Amino acid sequence: MPTVPISARHDLTNAEWDLLQPPLPAASPTGRPRIWGLRSLVNGIFFRVRTGCPWRDVPERYGPWWRVYHLFVRLRADGVWQDVHTRLLAQDQHTGQLSWEVSVDFTTTLGTYGSGHNRTAPPGAVIIFDVQLQGYSSLLSGGRARQTPSLQWY
Structure with missing residues (x-):
């Protein structure tokens, strides 16, 4: 079993990335190429959301904090997160992994x-x-x- 560095144990797996990648914006064929990979920036967004830390405290291995923040704002404004949420719910409902039962105490x-x-x-x-x-x-x-x-x- 391969070992994962402790700092990367919550990063996206290849299967998760394959599900998440289609609605994300593709690299522009013209203009300057990306310096930071989209996957590492998205992992930085998930790190920030998971921990609740300030944007400036996102680790450098995900890219500069301001790049992570800019991608987050851009994806939110474009409605990508809503699309991802809808696609994941539809997929889970189709495979029977989603239960709509509600338990109230x-x-x-x-x-x-x-x-x-x-x-x-x-x-x-x-x-x-x-x-x-x-x-x-x-x-x-x-x-x-x-x-x-x-x-x-x-």
Whole structure:
């Protein structure tokens, strides 16, 4: 079994790269050739999203931080991350690896007005807590990987 350097253990495998590469922009036939490979820059994006570190702390082995950031912004503006997300969901659903079952633990998701979280809700309203870990979805929104609770009342 080949050993992978500890710093590269979360980089894209060849199979993952083959799935991800088609919607990514191809190199321009005219103009200056790329200095940094697209795969290493994408690995840098995934490193930043996975760790939540500042862009300037992306390791140099992925390329300059500003190149990684520029590619991330460009792909987000072009809708590539949304396309990748849709393609992966479709593929997983087609192969039967995606389950749409939802499990809800009401002891942690339901509260009442008196629970002290939202004092502007009307009396007697039920407050719904929606806490999601935004790891991969932060690619789509550009945010950091973190838990963000949102409160709604009905």
